[in-house]
Amino acid sequence: MSAAVTSETRARRGDTQAEPREHAQTPVPASDQQSKDVAIRLEKVALGYDSDTIQQGLSFAIRRGDVFIIMGGSGCGKSTVMRALTGLLAPRQGRVLLQDQSLWEVSEAARTQILRGVGVMYQSGALWSSMTLEENITLPLEQYTRLSRQQIGELAEYKLALVGLAGFGGYYPGQISGGMRKRVGVARAMALDPDILFFDEPSAGLDPLSARRLDDLILELRDSLGTTMVVITHDLDSIFLIGDDAVFLDAETRTMLTTGNPKHLRDHSEIAEVRAFLRRGEA
Amino acid sequence: MALDQGADSDFVLRLAGRWRLDQRIPPRAEFSALLDRAAPIEGAGPGGNDHSRSEDATATSQPLRLRFDTSALSDWDSALVSFIAGVERLCAERNIDCDPEALPDGLRRLREMANLAAAPEEDPHDRGPSFLARIGLDIGDLVRSTGEIITFFGEGAIAVRHFVAGRARYRKSELWVILQESGADALPIVSLVSFLVGMILGYIGDQQLARFGVRIYVADLVGLATVIQMGALITGIVLAGRTGAAFAARIGTMQVNEEVDALRTFGIPPMEFLVLPRMVALILMTPLLTLYADLLGILGGAFVGTVVGGVTLTAYLVQTQAAIGWNHIIQGLISATVYGAIVAASGCLRGMQCGRSAAAVGEATTSAVVTAIVFIVIAAAILTVIFDAIGLSA
Ligand SMILES: Nc1ncnc2c1ncn2[C@@H]1O[C@H](COP(=O)(O)OP(=O)(O)OP(=O)(O)O)[C@@H](O)[C@H]1O
Numbered sequence A: 001m002s003a004a005v006t007s008e009t010r011a012r013r014g015d016t017q018a019e020p021r022e023h024a025q026t027p028v029p030a031s032d033q034q035s036k037d038v039a040i041r042l043e044k045v046a047l048g049y050d051s052d053t054i055q056q057g058l059s060f061a062i063r064r065g066d067v068f069i070i071m072g073g074s075g076c077g078k079s080t081v082m083r084a085l086t087g088l089l090a091p092r093q094g095r096v097l098l099q100d101q102s103l104w105e106v107s108e109a110a111r112t113q114i115l116r117g118v119g120v121m122y123q124s125g126a127l128w129s130s131m132t133l134e135e136n137i138t139l140p141l142e143q144y145t146r147l148s149r150q151q152i153g154e155l156a157e158y159k160l161a162l163v164g165l166a167g168f169g170g171y172y173p174g175q176i177s178g179g180m181r182k183r184v185g186v187a188r189a190m191a192l193d194p195d196i197l198f199f200d201e202p203s204a205g206l207d208p209l210s211a212r213r214l215d216d217l218i219l220e221l222r223d224s225l226g227t228t229m230v231v232i233t234h235d236l237d238s239i240f241l242i243g244d245d246a247v248f249l250d251a252e253t254r255t256m257l258t259t260g261n262p263k264h265l266r267d268h269s270e271i272a273e274v275r276a277f278l279r280r281g282e283a
Numbered sequence B: 001m002a003l004d005q006g007a008d009s010d011f012v013l014r015l016a017g018r019w020r021l022d023q024r025i026p027p028r029a030e031f032s033a034l035l036d037r038a039a040p041i042e043g044a045g046p047g048g049n050d051h052s053r054s055e056d057a058t059a060t061s062q063p064l065r066l067r068f069d070t071s072a073l074s075d076w077d078s079a080l081v082s083f084i085a086g087v088e089r090l091c092a093e094r095n096i097d098c099d100p101e102a103l104p105d106g107l108r109r110l111r112e113m114a115n116l117a118a119a120p121e122e123d124p125h126d127r128g129p130s131f132l133a134r135i136g137l138d139i140g141d142l143v144r145s146t147g148e149i150i151t152f153f154g155e156g157a158i159a160v161r162h163f164v165a166g167r168a169r170y171r172k173s174e175l176w177v178i179l180q181e182s183g184a185d186a187l188p189i190v191s192l193v194s195f196l197v198g199m200i201l202g203y204i205g206d207q208q209l210a211r212f213g214v215r216i217y218v219a220d221l222v223g224l225a226t227v228i229q230m231g232a233l234i235t236g237i238v239l240a241g242r243t244g245a246a247f248a249a250r251i252g253t254m255q256v257n258e259e260v261d262a263l264r265t266f267g268i269p270p271m272e273f274l275v276l277p278r279m280v281a282l283i284l285m286t287p288l289l290t291l292y293a294d295l296l297g298i299l300g301g302a303f304v305g306t307v308v309g310g311v312t313l314t315a316y317l318v319q320t321q322a323a324i325g326w327n328h329i330i331q332g333l334i335s336a337t338v339y340g341a342i343v344a345a346s347g348c349l350r351g352m353q354c355g356r357s358a359a360a361v362g363e364a365t366t367s368a369v370v371t372a373i374v375f376i377v378i379a380a381a382i383l384t385v386i387f388d389a390i391g392l393s394a
C-alpha cells in the first residue's frame, strides 16, 4: 500500500527509486537513499536547552525538491528542530547533514558557508526592526552579491511583489500588520535564492486567501527553482496540499513517531496519535 | 453545601442555591472539615462547622464513594467548576471515589476538557532563594559576570580589529545614529548632573576652607576632583543608565523577536553588526562627553566660589588653570575610555544574553545598568592604583 503512494509522488519528479514511505521509529539507513537526492539528513539527533531534553532519537532524511512538513502538537519542539537545522542550536548528540556536510562538525566559517544556501522564515517574522522592509531584503544581498545598488533595489522590489507587498518597501516593520510581516519574512528568506527554505508556521495568522497564495508560492518556487522546502505548520489543508513528506514529533515521548507522506499517514498510519492529529481528532 | 451519608453508605454532597463568582464560595477547607468529621482519617480533629446540617459520624466502615446531589442547585459558573476540581482532588487524596454522575452536563464536560490538558510534571516557578542564599548567589553572579565580560571584551576586540581593517560588517548609517544617540543626545543630562556636582563639591570645599581663610583653594579642589575622576565617573554612570540600558533593551528585544537569529542564519555576526558599532560609539563619545562634563563641573564650582566664596571669576579660573596639569586630564580621559567600553560591553552582553520574553528584556536592562556601575567602580579603584604606580598622578 505504501508503494503505491511512493511511486506516484516519485514518478511526478521523474525519480524511480522506490523506498518505504513510513518508517516508524527506525532510523533511515544511509545506504537506503542516494545522497545526491538528500538535502538534509538527521542521524540520531538529540536536542535540548540547558537540562531539558526536548527531542531525541531523530533520524530522517529530507529529499531534495520535496516539500517536507514538520508537524506535531504545540511545544513539542518543531521550532527547536528548525534551530538545529539552521545552525542556531548545536545538537546534544547525533549529526545533522546539510548537502552532505555535517553542520556541527566543521569550523564556524565552513558552517556559515553551508548556511549561505539556507533561507529561514521565523515564526515571529523576525524582521530587523530598525530597517525598512526593503532594507531587510537588501541587507543580505549587499553582503553576499556583487550587484549594483540599483539591481539590488529591483530585486528587493520583485521579492516583495512575490509575496503581494509591492510598494511597501519604504515601510518599517512596526508600521505593517502581523500577517504582512510574515510575508515580508518569507520574502527575506528568499532573498538569496537559497537551495533550502525553512518556514516556521508561515500561514499562522494569515487570512485564508493569503495562506493559500503562500502555499501556491511555495509549490511554485519548488517547481521552478527546485528549492527544497521545510515547512512547520499546523494547517491541515496546507499540509495535504503541499506536503510530499513529513515527520511527526511527539511531545510526550520526546521523539519522532513516524515519517511519510501526510495523506498516506492520515489514511494508513498505524499510530493513533498521528491519525488523530491529521484527522482533527476524529479517530 | 451539606454532606450526608446516603442509604447505601455513599457520601452525598448536596449543593444548593447559586454558585457564582460574585458570591461567597465556601473555601475548600470547609469541605475538607466536613469530610474530616464524616470520614475521619486517623484522628482528624472535630472542627465545629455551621454548614453541616446532618451527617453521620457513626459510620465505622468508611464509604469510599462520593456522589453529588444538585437538585437544588439553581445557578452556577466557573466558581462551581473550580470548587468541584478541589473536591475531586481532596477525594483522590483520601482514596474516595468521586462520582460525577449527578453534576450538570455542562459542568462535567468542562471538567473533562480541563482534565485533558496534561500538566507538566514539574512546576517551573521555584520558591526563590532565601536572603542569605541570595547574597551567596549574587557573589557567584559577580564572579561569573567578570568572566563573561572579559570574554565579551575579547570577542569585541576581534570585531574592532575587523573594524580597523575595514572588514567589519555593520551599517555606517547605524553607527552615526548610535553616535548621536549616545553622544549629542546625552549632553543635557550630563550638563545638569556635572554642573550640580561641581556646585556641591564647591560648596562643601568652601565651607571647610573658609575656616582656614584659603577660599581660593576651592578652585584646586573642584578642578582636580572633577578632571581626575568625577567628570569621567559622572559621564560613565549617566551613560550606564541612559545608553547602556538602551543597548540592552534594544538587543534584548531583537533576541525576543528572533532578529538576532535571523542575522546569524544570514552569516552576519551579531558581534560585528550589533555590538561593534555600539562599542565604537561609546569608546569615542565617552571621553568627549567627559571633557565637556569637566568643563561644566569647573563652572559649577566657579559659580559657588564666586557667589558664595566671594572670589573673582578671573582669580578662580587662573587658580584652576594652575592646579590642573596634562597628567590629570589624561588620567580622566583614560578612565573615561575604559568606562565607556564597560558600559557598552555590559549593555550589549546583557542584551545578547537576554531570554525570550518581555520580562527578560526588563531583567536584561536592569542587569546591564547594575553590571556597568559595579564594574565602573571596580575599574575606578584599579585605575587609581595604576595611575599612582606609573607616576601619572604626581
Ligand atoms: N530558548 C529556550 N530555552 C529553554 N527552553 C526552550 C527555549 N525555547 C523553547 N524551549 C522549550 O522547548 C520546547 C519546544 O519549544 P518549540 O518552540 O520548539 O516548540 P514548537 O513545537 O515550535 O511549538 P509551537 O508549535 O507552539 O511553535 C518548549 O517546551 C519550550 O518550553
Ligand SMILES: [Mg+2]
Pocket: A078, A079, A080, A123, A200
Ligand atoms: Mg514553534
